[in-house]
Amino acid sequence: MTRLNPPRRTSGRRLTGILAGAAIALTGVLGLGAPAAQGAGSTLHDAAAESGRYFGTAIAGYRLSDGQYTSIADREFDMITAENEMKLDATEPQQGTFDFAAGDQIVDWALSNGKQVRGHTLAWHSQQPQWMQNMEGQQLRAAMLNHVTQVASHYRGQIYSWDVVNEAFEDGTSGARRNSNLQRTGGDWIEAAFYAARQADPNAKLCYNDYNTDNWEHAKTRAVYDMVADFVSRGVPIDCVGFQAHFNSGNPVPSSYHETLQNFADLGVDVQITELDIEGSGQSQAEQFRGVTQACMAVTRCEGISVWGVRDSDSWRAEGTPLLFDGSGNEKLAYSYVLDQLNSASEGTPPVDGCSVSVTRADEWGDRFNVTFAVEGSSAWQVDIQLQGVQSVQNAWNADVQGSTGTLTATPNGNGDAFGITVYANGSWSLPTATCSG
Numbered sequence: 001m002t003r004l005n006p007p008r009r010t011s012g013r014r015l016t017g018i019l020a021g022a023a024i025a026l027t028g029v030l031g032l033g034a035p036a037a038q039g040a041g042s043t044l045h046d047a048a049a050e051s052g053r054y055f056g057t058a059i060a061g062y063r064l065s066d067g068q069y070t071s072i073a074d075r076e077f078d079m080i081t082a083e084n085e086m087k088l089d090a091t092e093p094q095q096g097t098f099d100f101a102a103g104d105q106i107v108d109w110a111l112s113n114g115k116q117v118r119g120h121t122l123a124w125h126s127q128q129p130q131w132m133q134n135m136e137g138q139q140l141r142a143a144m145l146n147h148v149t150q151v152a153s154h155y156r157g158q159i160y161s162w163d164v165v166n167e168a169f170e171d172g173t174s175g176a177r178r179n180s181n182l183q184r185t186g187g188d189w190i191e192a193a194f195y196a197a198r199q200a201d202p203n204a205k206l207c208y209n210d211y212n213t214d215n216w217e218h219a220k221t222r223a224v225y226d227m228v229a230d231f232v233s234r235g236v237p238i239d240c241v242g243f244q245a246h247f248n249s250g251n252p253v254p255s256s257y258h259e260t261l262q263n264f265a266d267l268g269v270d271v272q273i274t275e276l277d278i279e280g281s282g283q284s285q286a287e288q289f290r291g292v293t294q295a296c297m298a299v300t301r302c303e304g305i306s307v308w309g310v311r312d313s314d315s316w317r318a319e320g321t322p323l324l325f326d327g328s329g330n331e332k333l334a335y336s337y338v339l340d341q342l343n344s345a346s347e348g349t350p351p352v353d354g355c356s357v358s359v360t361r362a363d364e365w366g367d368r369f370n371v372t373f374a375v376e377g378s379s380a381w382q383v384d385i386q387l388q389g390v391q392s393v394q395n396a397w398n399a400d401v402q403g404s405t406g407t408l409t410a411t412p413n414g415n416g417d418a419f420g421i422t423v424y425a426n427g428s429w430s431l432p433t434a435t436c437s438g
Contacts, residue, residue: 040343044324044335045078047342051297054079054304055342056118058275061085061105063314068329070109072310079160080110081118081274081306088121089129091151095143100154107158118274118306119155121163121209122148123193125180133181141185145196152200161205161272163242164197165190171212175223190227191236198237209242209274215254216263225264232267240303242274245292248320249279253288258295265301275308279320282333287429289324290337294361297341337429344431355381355438361431368394368424371432373410375417378438383410385421389428396421 041047048055056079063069073080084090085102092098110117123144135143152162168183168190170176177183186192190208197206208228213221224241231238241264247253254260261271273296278288296302309315313327324335344361355378362370375381385401385408387393392405399410399419410419423432 041339044076044339044342047339048304049078050343053296053302053342054116054306056080056115056304056306057310058083058306058308059106059109059310060314061102063310064105064109069310069314072325072329074113077306078115079118079304079306080106080115081120082106083309084127086119086121086151086155087127088124088132088147089127092132092147093129095129095131096146098150098154100151103155107155111158116160117155117158118272119152119159119162119204120274121166122151122197123164123182123189124166125178125182126167128181136181136184138185140181141189141192144182144185144189145192148193148196149200152197152204156201157203159201159204161207161240162197162201163209163274164206164238165193166209167211168208169210169213169220169223171220173219175219191231194231194237205239205270206237207240207242207272207274208238209244211244211246211275212251213243214245214247214257214260216256216260217254221260225267228264228269229267232269238269240270240272242272244275244308245273245277246275246308246317247278247288248317248322253278253291257292258298261295261299261302265299270301270303271296271299272303273305276305277308277315277317277320277322278334279317279322281321283427285322286332286334286337289334290341290429291364293338293341294364297344340431355436357381357383357434357436359431359434362420368422369429370420370422372418372420373399373434375436378436379412379417381412381417381436381438383434383436384408385410385432385434387423387432388430390426391428391432392424392426394422394424 041050044055055077057073057077058081059073060083082103085106090102091100107117132140132143168178170178182189194206208224210224212218213224215221228238228241264271273292276292278285293305296305307323309323311325311327311329312318312321312323315322324332324338326332356376358374360372362372373383375383387406387408393401393408397420398415400413401421402409
């Protein structure tokens with residue numbers, strides 16, 4: 001979390017099908033080295049683990065005495081980010097005097113509960129202590145590099161990935177670097193911070209992290225991409241890019257989100273969704289959360305998702321109810337959509353009479369989505385498909401499918417043991433279920 005107010009843009013289309021027109025076979029994604037599915041997960045982190053990913057949250061140290069808060073965090077998340085306790089003003093309040101007590105509290109809680117930790121953040125123009133705000137030039141550069149070295153060294157071996165540099169680019173159409181005191185120390189300050197972090201904590205993944213870099217068509221996104229491509233080509237030690245993903249009605253999830261993640265991944269770096277929150281409620285919010293999850297799952301190098309807070313009431317944008325649990329700790333509709341999407345990579349049914357079927361969500365549009373079925377164990381099968389709510393079928397392929405609402409029956413038509421249907425959502429985006437008999 002990085003600003004007092006959420007980022008807003010005046011343009012952007014409301015997302016109802018984040019990957020419109022783009023074929024996403026999640027089973028194909030899993031085939032690229034992810035662990036074999038072990039069955040549907042009942043919590044966010046268990047479901048994410050089925051495709052080899054994590055699902056995390058940001059934690060505030062002062063909330064660790066809240067039993068409901070820690071219970072949800074422990075049950076649902078396996079990657080922890082300190083909200084503020086590891087930032088510059090918290091860890092070096094006076095130059096050369098470091099205070100790690102608050103950060104250690106977060107790290108100790110996470111590690112003692114079997115979690116991993118994202119470090120946030122080492123170099124940033126904001127939340128600098130007063131002494132750093134008053135510095136310029138080479139004096140500031142030396143102080144910044146010392147800060148990176150000392151903090152990363154303190155947590156050496158305890159951090160999964162560091163946000164080494166945070167928010168170094170301007171918003172808007174210029175694609176320029178932010179005119180901060182750090183930028184004024186020299187145009188190579190970002191890579192210098194990465195080299196210092198690698199030296200201090202060689203086994204941690206090193207990320208560049210920013211907001212409003214979600215839309216592939218935006219100048220800021222392309223500018224960050226060009227920097228990362230340059231770093232990779234020259235061997236600068238960058239391992240990952242973090243996408244903060246703060247969305248609202250003025251800045252919805254863009255339809256190019258999956259394209260953005262994939263393009264960065266194609267550079268040879270991992271991508272992480274680091275601070276996800278989406279203002280709103282009900283179906284619209286749930287659809288966008290599910291779309292972001294789907295986009296991550298469709299990119300092999302998307303390592304996982306972290307939401308920025310546990311309950312709506314814990315959020316820096318609490319008035320926008322932007323998280324997966326309400327202020328009373330109840331699961332919201334968005335939680336169910338995310339859990340369903342995480343589990344869609346491994347949805348299936350145990351064998352019945354020697355026959356099993358896996359169910360996978362595929363292409364998606366504004367009012368409909370494709371579902372594919374793969375049958376194993378029998379060449380003479382019948383698959384009973386249960387649509388969800390008021391869903392209906394537009395068409396089917398590679399099987400004879402009877403019915404259009406409620407329960408459908410599919411049988412072979414000579415085109416093999418894989419088939420699919422196109423489902424009109426009609427307000428229900430949950431994945432249909434299926435059973436198979438031989």
